Amino acid sequence: MKYEVVIGLEIHLELQTSSKLFCGCSTIFGREPNSNCCPICLGLPGSLPVFNRRAIELAVAAALALNSDVQEKSRFDRKNYFYPDLPKAYQISQYDQPLARGGYLQIEVDCASRIINLERVHLEEEAGKLIHSSESIMGSDYSLVDYNRAGIPLLEIVTAPDITSGREARLFLDDLRSVLLYSGASDCKMEEGSLRCDANISLRPAGSDELGTRAEVKNMNSFRAVELALNYEAGRQEEILAAGGTVIQETCHWDEERKKTIPLRSKEGSSDYRYFPEPDLLPLVLESTFIEEISAALPELPPARRKRLKEQYGLDASEAALFTFNRSLGDFFEAAAARYNQYANLAKWVQGDLLYYLRESGKNVEEVEPQKFVDLLTLLDKGDINRPVAKELLSEIVLSGTSPQKMIRDKGLGRISGDEQLLPIVEKVIAENPDAIENYRQGKEKAMAFLVGRVMALTGGRADPGEANKLLKEKISRK
Ligand code: ADP
Ligand code: ZN
Ligand code: MG
Numbered sequence: 287m288k289y290e291v292v293i294g295l296e297i298h299l300e301l302q303t304s305s306k307l308f309c310g311c312s313t314i315f316g317r318e319p320n321s322n323c324c325p326i327c328l329g330l331p332g333s334l335p336v337f338n339r340r341a342i343e344l345a346v347a348a349a350l351a352l353n354s355d356v357q358e359k360s361r362f363d364r365k366n367y368f369y370p371d372l373p374k375a376y377q378i379s380q381y382d383q384p385l386a387r388g389g390y391l392q393i394e395v396d397c398a399s400r401i402i403n404l405e406r407v408h409l410e411e412e413a414g415k416l417i418h419s420s421e422s423i424m425g426s427d428y429s430l431v432d433y434n435r436a437g438i439p440l441l442e443i444v445t446a447p448d449i450t451s452g453r454e455a456r457l458f459l460d461d462l463r464s465v466l467l468y469s470g471a472s473d474c475k476m477e478e479g480s481l482r483c484d485a486n487i488s489l490r491p492a493g494s495d496e497l498g499t500r501a502e503v504k505n506m507n508s509f510r511a512v513e514l515a516l517n518y519e520a521g522r523q524e525e526i527l528a529a530g531g532t533v534i535q536e537t538c539h540w541d542e543e544r545k546k547t548i549p550l551r552s553k554e555g556s557s558d559y560r561y562f563p564e565p566d567l568l569p570l571v572l573e574s575t576f577i578e579e580i581s582a583a584l585p586e587l588p589p590a591r592r593k594r595l596k597e598q599y600g601l602d603a604s605e606a607a608l609f610t611f612n613r614s615l616g617d618f619f620e621a622a623a624a625r626y627n628q629y630a631n632l633a634k635w636v637q638g639d640l641l642y643y644l645r646e647s648g649k650n651v652e653e654v655e656p657q658k659f660v661d662l663l664t665l666l667d668k669g670d671i672n673r674p675v676a677k678e679l680l681s682e683i684v685l686s687g688t689s690p691q692k693m694i695r696d697k698g699l700g701r702i703s704g705d706e707q708l709l710p711i712v713e714k715v716i717a718e719n720p721d722a723i724e725n726y727r728q729g730k731e732k733a734m735a736f737l738v739g740r741v742m743a744l745t746g747g748r749a750d751p752g753e754a755n756k757l758l759k760e761k762i763s764r765k
Pocket of ligand 3: 444
């Protein structure tokens with residue numbers, strides 16, 4: 287039997303606030319363990335949570351950017367479970383009245399557009415972090431706990447089971463990350479844990495519309511790992527089903543080293559958490575003007591920008607994707623395009639040589655002035671400099687920001703032309719190549735190409751071949 291893969295993702299995003307969700311503690315990453323804590327985020331008895339307005343603004347911005355329907359009224363619940371990283375033994379989360387419902391993200395898969403629907407977007411608090419005495423919890427004698435992260439605002443984004451392969455999951459995550467970055471809600475750094483993803487995956491007979499039993503896969507630390515883990519898990523489930531077995535609903539752990547998913551435990555159902563309304567917080571009621579203001583402040587978002595870049599500048603799909611994902615590079619391209627209308631040439635230089643010199647020098651594109659870059663391309667277009675010189679100047683513009691005109695003056699890199707500069711070189715070439723001159727006089731056109739080549743060589747390519755040709759012909763026929 288042929289099976290099809292069904293995937294739904296749960297993404298956790300740390301919101302970019304300077305203080306935690308329910309207290310004033312700092313959210314700065316990498317501080318001394320347990321230094322960003324207070325009675326509220328440590329869950330001491332008698333402490334009371336207070337909403338962080340900024341967290342709500344960022345959550346609403348992210349939800350709107352994902353086309354999710356922000357609810358005027360939502361509510362917080364306690365999700366009860368015991369684990370050492372959770373000092374209160376419950377997490378304040380949202381359950382049946384989430385911040386936002388539905389939504390979708392339009393992604394591109396192999397140049398075709400796909401819609402991935404969302405089920406919900408909700409707010410909750412982050413847990414602390416366990417540091418095991420050796421690599422994994424299983425082989426450790428003890429674990430240390432750091433509550434600096436406990437209480438940082440988290441946004442949970444849950445997709446519908448709309449994703450059909452590991453690769454599509456990765457493409458979705460790339461696009462999701464880009465939208466979230468544009469929304470300003472998070473820095474989306476996977477390496478610092480501010481963006482994490484759990485994946486639910488099941489198989490079903492191709493064409494069926496019933497969902498199969500799923501496994502939940504955790505512990506992937508990159509989008510690449512999500513793709514690999516899902517591909518592996520799809521294979522594992524297919525083997526079970528093909529052998530006539532049944533998949534059991536369980537939680538698996540992705541083992542990065544062995545590139546395998548390892549079943550951990552049977553999955554708990556939501557009734558195990560004994561959710562109940564958080565008695566210390568009022569329901570969250572958002573005024574429509576509050577939501578509208580946040581909506582109005584959102585920038586143009588990646589799917590729209592990608593489409594506009596193609597239409598406005600005639601860029602191809604990969605260029606439009608690059609200038610969307612790499613937002614500052616896209617901003618640079620657009621700033622330069624406002625001053626220079628050879629868009630195809632501009633795009634070629636930005637994604638080629640400019641990107642190369644930026645990587646080589648470790649500079650950010652924000653440090654390069656679009657005007658100097660445009661001046662350089664214009665000098666090249668006019669033939670005032672040649673390509674090797676243009677590249678040399680570009681590397682210098684990136685490094686030091688010197689203007690191309692100044693460098694051309696100071697270093698004498700401009701075009702060699704006219705009676706004063708070019709003529710003496712032409713005369714030298716004529717004096718040194720009597721055989722070629724003779725051949726040319728006898729009608730061999732190839733000899734002229736050779737002579738022009740000599741002029742170009744002697745000028746380091748800085749002469750205009752057309753002018754060299756003209757001067758050579760004048761001189762030779764006069765003799
Ligand atoms: P949980 O109890 O794990 O929170 P949810 O119903 O909230 O379960 O679903 C979590 C995620 O799992 C969602 O992204 C959803 O689309 C996905 N999902 C649910 N059922 C399946 C299934 N049978 N196969 C694949 N993904 C599924
Ligand atoms: Zn605190
Ligand atoms: Mg869930």
